[in-house]
Amino acid sequence: QVQLQESGPGLVKPSQTLSLTCSVSGGSTSSAGYYWNWIRQHPGKGLEWIGFIYHTGVTGYNPSLKSRVKISLDTSKNQFSLRVNSVTAADTAVYYCARENADCGADCNSHFDYWGQGALVTVSS
Amino acid sequence: DIVLTQTPLSSPVTLGQPASISCMSSESLVHSDGNTYLSWLQQRPGQPPRLLMYKISHRFSGVPDRFSGSGAGTVFTLKIGRVEAEDVGIYYCMQTTHFPRTFGQGTKVNIK
Numbered sequence: 697q698v699q700l701q702e703s704g705p706g707l708v709k710p711s712q713t714l715s716l717t718c719s720v721s722g723g724s725t726s727s728a729g730y731y732w733n734w735i736r737q738h739p740g741k742g743l744e745w746i747g748f749i750y751h752t753g754v755t756g757y758n759p760s761l762k763s764r765v766k767i768s769l770d771t772s773k774n775q776f777s778l779r780v781n782s783v784t785a786a787d788t789a790v791y792y793c794a795r796e797n798a799d800c801g802a803d804c805n806s807h808f809d810y811w812g813q814g815a816l817v818t819v820s821s
Numbered sequence: 822d823i824v825l826t827q828t829p830l831s832s833p834v835t836l837g838q839p840a841s842i843s844c845m846s847s848e849s850l851v852h853s854d855g856n857t858y859l860s861w862l863q864q865r866p867g868q869p870p871r872l873l874m875y876k877i878s879h880r881f882s883g884v885p886d887r888f889s890g891s892g893a894g895t896v897f898t899l900k901i902g903r904v905e906a907e908d909v910g911i912y913y914c915m916q917t918t919h920f921p922r923t924f925g926q927g928t929k930v931n932i933k
Contacts, residue, residue, distance in 0.1 A: 733922075742913065742924055742925075742926050742927050743862075743870065743913060743915075743924040743927075744924075745921055745922035745923065745924070756920060757921075758921040758922075759921065760921075792869055792870070794870075796917065803856065804852075804854050804856055805856075805875070805876070806852075806856070806858040806875075806917040806918070807858065807860045807872060807875035807876070807881075807917060808860065808862075808870075808872060808915065808917070809872050809875075809881065810872075811869040811870055811871065811872075812869065813869055814869050
């Protein structure tokens with residue numbers, strides 16, 4: 697069973713950098729066919745996709761956040777991380793990491809099959 | 822960006838009765854590989870989202886068979902055959918055909 701767990705500071709000051717790490721167990725971040733994603737959910741609101749990283753280091757970001765976001769991968773620790781620069785109160789949200797199964801065996805797939813429990817990050821002075 | 826519009830936004834249902842949620846996409850979700858990457862997620866209160874259905878109609882591991890998905894192109898439906906108390910929560914459709922990945926605004930299912 698694949699499990700993901702977010703970790704990082706729950707409180708970040710405005711204009712500073714938000715940093716979160718997702719630790720993966722039961723699966724390998726160095727495996728082909730899987731993308732490692734970050735998604736956020738503002739309090740009481742819907743879901744917003746932030747971006748992904750592939751085991752090759754290829755990344756993709758939501759254009760709405762691209763200028764402030766960086767996702768990195770540490771396959772030796774089986775972890776991937778999110779950094780959001782210049783945060784404001786609008787970045788207060790629960791941040792989820794999730795695996796996208798994009799494996800192509802007999803047929804191709806693309807779905808977010810495993811999610812972390814989420815980490816609430818509050819931006820406040 | 823692809824806009825996914827869900828209806829209704831709120832669905833009070835009687836235990837044991839069926840429920841249905843629609844998701845309409847602003848563009849076709851058919852991928853160049855021929856697949857349609859439309860998923861349904863369930864988010865119970867205080868919990869992370871959980872995958873229910875993928876590629877329109879494939880149930881994910883462990884999902885009860887009272888859940889079913891249908892549709893094609895731009896119009897999709899999630900049906901719950903007979904609602905149980907554990908089905909209370911918010912349901913989201915999600916597309917992974919196009920970048921950026923996008924979600925519907927969510928449909929809240931609660932018991933009457």
